[in-house]
Amino acid sequence: MNFKTRITCIVLLVWCALVFKSCNNSSSTQVTDEKIPDQVSYNFDIRPILSDKCLACHGPDANKREAGLRLDDPEAAFKALQENPKAHAIVAGKPELSEAYLRITTTDTALKMPPPNSNLKLTQREVTLIEKWIKQGAKYEKHWAFVAPKKPAVPEVDDKEWPRNEIDHFILEKQEQKGLKPNEEADKERLLKRLSLDLTGLPPTLKMMDEFLADKSENAYEKMVDQLLKNPAYGEKMAIHWLDLARYADSHGYQDDGYRTQWPWRDWVIHAFNKNMHYNDFVTWQMAGDLLPNSSKEQLLATGFNRNHKITEEGGVIPEEYRIMYVTDRNDLFGKGLLGVTLECAHCHDHKYDPLSQKEYYQMFAFFNNVSEVGIESVIGGPETYAKKPLMEISDEDVKSILTFVNKPDTNRLIVSVMGDLDSTRKTHILKRGVYDALGDEVEPGTPSSILPFDKKYPKNRLGLSQWLFDKRNPLTSRVYVNILWQEFFGKGIVKTSGDFGMQGELPSHPALLDWLAVDFMEHNWDIKRLVKQMVTSATYRQSAVVSKEKLAVDPDNILLARGSRYRIHAEFIKDLVLASSGLLNKTIGGPSVKPYQPAGLWEGATSGRGLLSVYNQDHGASLYRRGMYTLIKRTVPPPTMAIFDASNRDLCEVKRLKTNTPLQALVMMNDPAVLEASRVLSAKLLQEKTEAKDKIIKAFRLIVCRTPSEKELSVLTAYYDKELKSISPAAADKMVAIGEYPLTRNVDKKALASLMRVISTIYNLEETITKS
Template sequence: MRRIVFLVVSFCCIVSTWYACTSGSQAGGALGNMPDTISYNFDIRPIFSDKCFACHGPDAAKREAGLRLDVAEDAYKALKENPGAHAIVPGKPELSEAFARMTTKDSSQLMPPPNSNLKLLPYEIALIEKWIKQGAKYEKHWSFVAVKSPGIPEVKNKKWPRNQIDYFILQKQEEKGLEPNEEADKERLLKRVSLDLTGLPPSAKMMENFLADNSPKAYDKVVDQLLNDPAYGEKMAVHWLDVARYADSHGYQDDNYRSQWPWRDWVIHAFNKNLPYDKFITWQIAGDLLPNATKEQLLATGFNRNHKITEEGGVIDEEYRVEYVSDRTNTFGKALLGVTLECAHCHDHKYDPFSQKEYYQLYSFFNNVKEYGFESIVGGPETWAKKPKMQITDEDVKSVLKFVNKPDTSNLIVSVMGDNTDSVRKTYILNRGVYDSHGEQVQPGVPVAIMPFSNKLPKNRLGLAQWATDKRNPLTSRVFVNQVWQEFFGKGIVKTSGDFGMQGELPSHPALLDWLCADFMSHGWDIKRLVRQIVTSATYRQSAVVSKAKMEVDPDNIFLARSPRYRIKAEFIKDLVLSSSGLLNKTIGGPSVKPYQPAGLWEAAASTGGSLGMLGTYKQDHGAQLYRRGMYTFIKRTVPPPAMGIFDASNRDQCEVKRQSTNTPLQALAMMNDPTVLEAARVLAGKLQQEKSAEQDKINKAFRLIVCRKPGDKESALLADLYKWRLETLTQQKASKLLAVGEYPLPKNADKIKLAALMQVIVNMYNLEETITKS
């Protein structure tokens, strides 16, 4: 009995000690590791935003006790319920009523209240106390402050940096006692940069040339070669298709076909010709409003018509028209400004300084489009696009729209933007966001907290585009640069790439982000230049090997003392498989294609456009169309491509600036059983069997084409043993069954057992984690 009591007491002591230690470190560290100077932006605002702003923040409707803690003047003034007291008294925490309520032991007075399930940790309380003692100085939210270029920081290791990026990264590493990794070996580095710039693995010739080039500029030459490859535009476009919620169907229950793919061709073209980012988004927001607008500029506005559109009979026209305008407003906020404007659709934003009125002022820029909530689906190809729309003729494709891959002479119609010219539709605040509950009428405007709208700008979408691309706008460049960084490092400098507001993550390297943004704008918003800076940095070129010590200090690789390691996107997995096998059809642009897909998926959908719908039955493509890049796979929103969804591709329902990343057994099963993978393995095996080389050489060559490096001796031996075992166990019947996959023809007079054995070895290569991982 005494032993049991002793164990219980000991356990309680251990738990108490653990809680005391962890509770003081969860918010950033032990009490002794507190910064010398407390920053409101980086130390205090995140605490207030999480624990206080829901009741004492920007949303007036939810504000309690008349107290607002997100604005200095309100926090300093006398309390409504107790005029003799002040929430915060700069320099005097003992007189600050808010601090007293945070530290009281009286549960009826404690803030946050116990029933909120929120609690301030000891470290957070200590930070707030020190901040008040230092004067309780408020700062404008970091992302709402105009970009200014900081100086290049000093570092101890002056030999490592290759360009300015590296100084900012190394400074942080040195502060944390970290050292950067050595440069990755040439094979892994080439695979990395090739996947990042083109979405394709390097060719055998490129691998040979790069390994043989020992000049100091060998890597720079490869980077330039890849940046000039037309596949660069396709790679860069995939992210923007997520942002723009591009799809090949309308998306509601009666999910019929739409012919919006010429806009996708334009996006690829824009990236390849390196259209400056300010023009890239101006054309998409307001290309139709530019003086003497060209058909290319009008086509670019398809960005704002990619939203879901209903074709269901019986819907209320105005309800869905309002839904479309809201979608464009929300997309503008998330894609270009990186803020959660949609939270102000029904009420003032609870955390960010955006009122519901400001939401509808911004909404009004998109509210004059000459469109309908519902259009009839009766008719031919002209119904595949919704008004306003433009026609692309054969003559257009020969002249102003040469980049559009129009495969035939039929009518080609695309949804674009176009405002009412005879009148201006009135805009009202919608009470609780209800489409027909009109409140106060509003005029075009923007959230003032970001940047006021100049009276010199036209109050239309062109003026909005000019406001967004003004170099004084604090968000536009930051958001895009962060998204580009995310494409190369797996996560942005701001991890929450769709939320730069109060609830978003703080930047890991704020000075670097601002330097990149200032440099980007001062060099004409040059996207290729920005990309080249990133991929030629020493930071990018590091090895991905991680030591135990680095894992302990920086498990999430926030400070980039190693190269990140993560799975490539769904589209590029397919591209890698097709490219390495020699099957890839490199045609750029054109209509989306329907590759292999399990039978019955579309047919089992709840509705497919009724008797008039084109998408009721999945009609698979054949021939070269089967081997198009993954980005051209047909996306039916209600039944997205399963092979892509398994690898976390977007179904394009709404704007998505960052994909989730999962790791499930289904992904391994897909790599072992997907018809495209099996066919690619068969085709590559067939090509290798026709070569006059030893079996081991064939295996080694396949490994190099797929994994993008030479196999080690142990790897070669294991693969050779697998091949030998398959030769011994396969029969003609089993081999024939394995080879009966895909439409690509079998080599004539092939030894089926040898072919199937090598095919099985190659399937295992495709299923290696390293194959579909960027490291």
């Protein structure tokens, strides 16, 4: 090693050492600066530590419990230790006598807890919290989410002028505690775009923009909210989160992945949101519409909710194994989507972290185990396999009289899978290790006692389960749905883990606000539109999304909501924005799903070769321009553009979509035929107007970005148009304007069309275009 190389190595080693020291100091400072509360809370300070570091071995799961010690239950934690009757894990007020504390502070690796080989370690702050909690009496609390919410008082705040409704008081209280102030209200153009996208999934029209900007009245914003809530597109927008939750798709899944006709149920969901069906009825009809007294055909159709799961059509399967899978799917959806708990974790054994036993899992399972269905039915291919028994047929007469919201485009038979129970009661057993044929003890329908014991006055069927779900004493139902809607409008839930309110889930950022909203929602008869209006009319929602360095330093993730939320809109709404702004959007509501542009060969390369969905036959005409929510979802090969923008493939219940940012998303916006075609069609429309190029670009920008461009933005785009007009070749122009099936405007200057098309495509590719800010 020569002298120069040696010096270089020494410099690198010194630099690495300094970086390492800096990182350690930074970490140490962070721990030191985080204040230990005066009164330590079990729920908010201690339980999260136990859940992360202790309960896998010392929690609810009896099968995995070590040394007979359970730390999540006070009776077990305070009693004498199984291995040492003279010692106790926790002695209230005396950490020096508490074996749990002594084990986490010892330096003896043979005694240290958590064991070094577990790769788990408590921080000094966590140790200090546990010590102080024991000193203060080691008071246990029932998990916050399993205690029925009580309506807290609306807090007083210093700034009396800013709040517009009760939501703002809870939000501002936390901001003031951290020395923050909320942002000013967003400008009217950005605010209207945000509101329109949130309530309809569509950008505002030019007419809406002009009217809103011209309206100087104090209630201009509230009038716009009411107008958008009455728009039929509201039901379509609101349906998206429910379709994810209900795992709606247009194919059965598994290898053959045949076509199914569940879309009339989707039509019903849109209809229910538009007529503001209250949440308790909305869910009850879907859970047990067939069991309601004198149930109607509409109530029966609603139960398609619980038949959206995957269904096999493959030969050689064991029917009972798959039937059990269908029941399991319904049970798990009920847990995650409606209760916000990871019920599925108790499928094979007692839950490791939450007070849910395997027996209780199968007691819940029993409610869904009586459906008159089989594991495999018929063979893929014919119309009779589009739906599976139990089923209902929708006739043309039904559409004229009872089911007027169903968009039935032809006179073919229309069959939908729905719920329907056996005349007798099918026995339910605990399944050992979750195996379909390993029958354990027989169980009766019931619910987890830690949440709310099943009341004897309720029937032991799905209708009774729904009544239990909407019992005012149920601690989860209202909280969970309020949180899902909050997530829809603010980007993240008050509880970030919206499908897990259990002990491994995130703690609520604003627990008092969550409880206030949950109780208020119940007090107003589960009125969804009222709740939506509360959220979007709050000063919290109306803030500008501009972020200062100070706020970024104090609250980088915007947990305290001292600025407006800023994030990319859902995949379906990106397509809707492109179609609506270009004038291509087909506004037909409901009906069968459609097959828009898609790269060739995807289905053919991943199929059994049987059935209607073995080959992708693209639709044409008006079907190409339907909203994104109507794109046909084949589970084994979901729509590629939607998947790239994180849409659900609808395999399982999903209450929260991922938000990623990849180069593929930019490539889609630059190359998708739908985006390029929209650019061409809008370009052609603008060229027909007798205006200057600058005015055409301003109009395009307003239609797409929903605001007037700045002088600098306009200058750049106009210069780009002039450059393209001078440089583009006739051959390149011909190739550009040939994209898409929409007819090309006659007698149009192709060079001007292609040049303006490139400018508009650039506007579509702005980050702001597909971002809600």
